[in-house]
Amino acid sequence: MSVCWRGCSRRLGRPVWEVTAEDVDRVVGSLASKGRAASTRRNYLEVFKGFHRFLEIRKAAEIVTAFGVRLTCPLDEFNAARHVSDDSAVAVAPPIPERVSGFFDFLKDRIATARKYAPAARDYALFRTLYHAGLR
Numbered sequence: 001m002s003v004c005w006r007g008c009s010r011r012l013g014r015p016v017w018e019v020t021a022e023d024v025d026r027v028v029g030s031l032a033s034k035g036r037a038a039s040t041r042r043n044y045l046e047v048f049k050g051f052h053r054f055l056e057i058r059k060a061a062e063i064v065t066a067f068g069v070r071l072t073c074p075l076d077e078f079n080a081a082r083h084v085s086d087d088s089a090v091a092v093a094p095p096i097p098e099r100v101s102g103f104f105d106f107l108k109d110r111i112a113t114a115r116k117y118a119p120a121a122r123d124y125a126l127f128r129t130l131y132h133a134g135l136r
Contacts, residue, residue: 016055017063019074024048049075104128 012023024045031041055063056071064070095103107124114120 015067016052017067017069017071019048019052021074021076024074045075049073100131104131 012019012027014023028041028044031044052071052073052075056073060071104124104127107120107127111117111120111124
């Protein structure tokens, strides 16, 4: 965590108690423009939040005494770390009709050879229902 925080601190160019939401936006934006993965950007945000939380709990009194500054968390709801993957459903093309029919053929074959008929039939019925009722 400390190695990553030092990298973040260099990017911010100021002490942690002077960091603002705009500074965090700038750092995360620069990571995005350099093509860093969503997980990397999320990790940086978690480091910001964790280190700042540590300072609030353990070092707030010392910072107020030494610098006369009261800590406020620079992360707001817009730059809070949320899980967003690169493989979101919008980016993935739907399967071709041949692949879907192959899937259902596989399920039918599984029913015929299943040791227990009911669970295999249930799975087939569930997937078929979802297929016909699903979003288009």
